[in-house]
Amino acid sequence: MDERRMVWMLTAVIALLLVTVVITLVVALRWRRRQRAAMGRLGEAAGRSGDGEGSGELAGRRYRFALFPGGRNMPPSLTVALPVGSVRSLALRRERAFDRFFKAIGLAVEPQSGDPAFDRAVYLAFDDRPFARRWLADARVREAIRGLFAAGFTHLECDGEALRAVWRPFKAWEAVGAETVHGAVERLVSLAESLEREGPARVAPDSPWAGRLVAFGIAVGAVVAGTVSLVITAVRYVPLDWFDLWFTALAGALPLTLLFLLLCVPLLRGRANSHVEWSVAAGIALAGLPLAAVGGLGLLNGVMDEAQPRRVAVPLIHKHSVSGKGTSYYLTVASWRGDGEEELKVGGRLYGQLEPGRDRVRLLHHPGRFGLAWVSDVRLADE
Template structure:
């Protein structure tokens, strides 16, 4: 069951990621301030500090491009010829801004319209003067927006003034694009756009699925894999192979486009971890679910019992970062038994509180171990003398 669930969830997360990438424009109403229509979104961390900010205006249909700071990495991959970026002829713009688009009509507009180029540079300068960093300017799905990151703590009034200044410039860019409108289907004229989205959707799908599988295995007490190190090693091999295939696909499908190295970096950093985590879960589930062998039973003695502190981790959504207010300590109930596979060593298992309270050092347990379809030995359950599972 879990084996099939892994593939179904991976497909679902990949499709969801592709949908979000195709429709990634910020949501929200536009409000008028001194005659300028715009909206903004602020994402705060658990301490109430803003970590992501977005200013958006109405854009034009058919446009789909990204403008970002050109980095040394961008320049390196342009020099070796992996990525090819359009040059507008405006030296300051070309030196500072990296255009993520291969749509010839869009690139022609960026080259021929000095008002757009000037407005883009002024957005980056305004953010910098207010200790913000522009992550990107994005035009997609009929909206034009700027994603910002604060470098230092800022006042609300400071952000309002910056938002208004950026919104004014964004509206200028949108108006200039509106003078030569593109049909809505023009986004598909970029030969590399949908290819990049599909590859990134697969990469993100692997990452999300890997995270979900990690949480599932983390909260599951049984079955227990005995040969976990061997399983992890094989998962790294399989996950690395999947990553290489995706990277090779990106190279073939996106080579000499503006997106090539950007997509490959995301696959290498995010997709690889997801591929390894997904591979680990799938190999584990295949090993258990397709193992039809009879279990070997071992009688072992309890040699210790202890409490292991459970450090809860959360984010704003419920996971991954320990909360400052979470002062209540929680514990796993652990018993330590003789290792039936290795003489003079022991092995620990998490058990229920009910069993932990009844267990005593010296008590005997029955371990039900199976060989595994893929030869990763695993423990089906622990039983006391009366055959009740722990």
């Protein structure tokens, strides 16, 4: 490639980068202006220039609101809250396809209001069924809840001290204003009054902790056991063929993982949030059980290996290090199992003593209890 073409290509790359930076800055500035304008309009709800939060009073009740612009791993949200004299805890949200699917297969069991249209639109993520039926029998309560969700809010929550309408993720930067807050407060006041008339919960809903302990105990235990056993394997029983270890272990872990996911259904089913808990347990297990299989197989392959090891000495062909959070050191040696080469991970001290093409490496070769060869006692052959 001649010098002139290189200059043109370099110029094009720099121009593309500059255009990308300018577009990014323009989008970010426009986004920031929209946020500031929305916060200013919300400030009218508090009777002052807004920073996105404030407080007020309606029907003798104090309320607060806050518009969170978003942050790392946190989407933007709008929250409107007012104190409530009820010790009940409850949560409602827009019903999603995720909820409908798990209700259809019987894993999640949601309280029902008796109003089919309401039950299709709103998911009751709490388990006090008698209270839900009684509270939602009032058409005004159902209308207030649906009104909040129709306005854009996605969650309705009560922790026993405050009733909150939450819009998350919040996207209506152009449309939000004081009327958004005032409309939400009016509905929250109506709902707070209805909750206060209901009073505290009469009977605590069943909470089947045993099933959850078993499901999450197995999933979390697999992560812990897998991590520990894999570290021991990597330090004490280093396999020569990591791919064979992973392939063999994962082939056995797949049916066990599927069996665990099925076992979790009867352990967790029957509650409004059973499908959420099942999804969390499944996510942990999908990482933990394969990890436990790999670490466990590698550990048992070494611990149970009773065969006599074979001492070999082979020439050092090459060495290299990989730097990241720490530095790892590797030796490439001639294979003693046939043609080709083997790669060994060693400590920094031995790595510094060895010179490719000059030194030989001595080690112990173990056949492995399950046919997965591993090595130990790697050192300079002359020692």
